[in-house]
Amino acid sequence: MILRDKPGFMQLAFAVRGSIVPVIAPQVLGLAAFAALVVWADRHLATFPEIEATPFTVFGIALSLFLGFRNNAAYDRWWEARKLWGGLLADLRSFARETELFLASEADRARALRLALAFMHLHRAMARRLPDDATARTAAGRAGLSADGPLPRPCAALDSIATLLANARRDGTLDGYGARALAERLASITLGQAGAERIARTPLPYVYSLLIYRTTYLYCLLLPLALVGPAGWLAPLFVGIVAYVFLGLAEVTEDLAHPFGNTPNALPLDAICRTAEISLAPHLGEEPPQPLAPVDYYLS
Template sequence: MILRPRPTTWQLLYLTRGSILPLVAPRLLFVGAVACLASWFAQRHPPAFAQITVAPFTLIGIALSLFLGFRNSACHERWWEGRKQWGALLVHTRALARQTDALLAQAPELRIELLRAAIGFTHALNARLRGGQVSAAAAPWLPAEPAAAIAAAPNPTDAVLGWMSRRLGQALHDQQVHPLLYPSLAAPVAGLGEVQAACERIHGTPLPFAYTLLLHRTALLFCTLLPFGLAGDRACPPLPSRPRWRCKAVRFAPRGAGLTGRQAKPRGAKMAALQRQPEGPPLRAPGTASLLGRGRTSTPSRFLAPGTRKGGAAYSGVEGRP
């Protein structure tokens, strides 16, 4: 396992080594482009998004979260089992080194051959799991004659263990190993075979394709259609042009026009003015006295045209000045 120094908070923002960001960057850009397109279209055509809500996406999101949770659990279980199996490989290799050191003191050549073969098995298993050259990885650690036979075997990794077992059997027949001590030497080799079988099972049995297809298809539809649902909830008609002009006029009106710093409207007054501005056109029309409402008895000064008489004085068109 690769142990890296703990990154700082700032480094977490731009680290890419060991991250899946380079792999998913094109998909993120695609979803971002779809979101921008949906927002632009919602601002241009609000009625088209009036009936679109995020309620269906909530239900899809719940199902998608369950799928992702199950997949993360399955992937973590496979990763954790792989770590345990590689740890077991280290345990059996150390056990073989201890047993050969204690039991084969009278046969140092046999001990060296078995230990080098165990190292070659480790390299061969790593190459087999990663799609490399298995025979080339194990050949430097084996004698020339068995290396050629192992290279021609359909499973070179298992062939290395077979050669180790045959070498121990030959030593048993040659009385280099006592019969009572043979099981102690053969047990680590059998443990290496169990590790190989477990690793090959993890490597050869990925997650079911139907499960992966269902998850990816659901995630693609969710990420592609969600921007349209959010744009539908936020879609609104653009503000009238006059309130923006009036807001600028009030903010940048010169002091000579009668608007001083002490006469400026408090915070929230501008938004209230924008909210009441659409009332102007109906109230300016003749015969609309009944539309005043809310206790009004006359047309507010903000809806009077400049030059109109109000209370005997000409209205200048600027709030706070007759």
């Protein structure tokens, strides 16, 4: 995630970090060059039939609406993903307090919290598709999950918590009230995990991407025909601006629709996991680590 203040004058003109410009520059320049070619051909080869701009108005507004819809859906995915991870953080904090209240054995408490932290890291590694994440492996090891071979599945950490609770129940160090309270907390974590999995594994329908990119390119390729008459050599500039706005939005949308990726706009899962460690440290009797700070405006 990029963390910068409201863009000032200089940033507006020159900021590259966090901007979508570097990604779409080739396409924008290509389309502008194509427009220039059309103008040149119109002047030197043969005059194109002049096309009124009105059909392009409808086309452009329809395209804006569809891009707007897809942008909305992508932003909703991004924000829902953030809500789910925020909910997991709250669940971990509540879990720590509820173990204090309901779990009699201090060793059980510590193990349960370490398993919860391991879950967070394993969940993050799976969401980010890091099959051999070192931090997750360490967290899993500290919680007593198998340290060799592939990383355990996040479910394995939660299953271990359930087994721990079942054993405590049988030992009499967890009464019925506590069993219900902690089982509900576990279920809430499970729900948050399933929600994040849903977003990670079910992309926006592919057919939208195809429809919208194809329509955008068609629009930008046909636009010179409408502009060559009224705008002349300014046509490439206008085509470039239109391409910048539409392709820029399409690209941002593509980014936000994958909130667990490694793009500049992806969610700061590392920082959230760190916050969880900070929040649970007092309950484990440990010194809390430092919060993660953005590097070059980027919080990972």
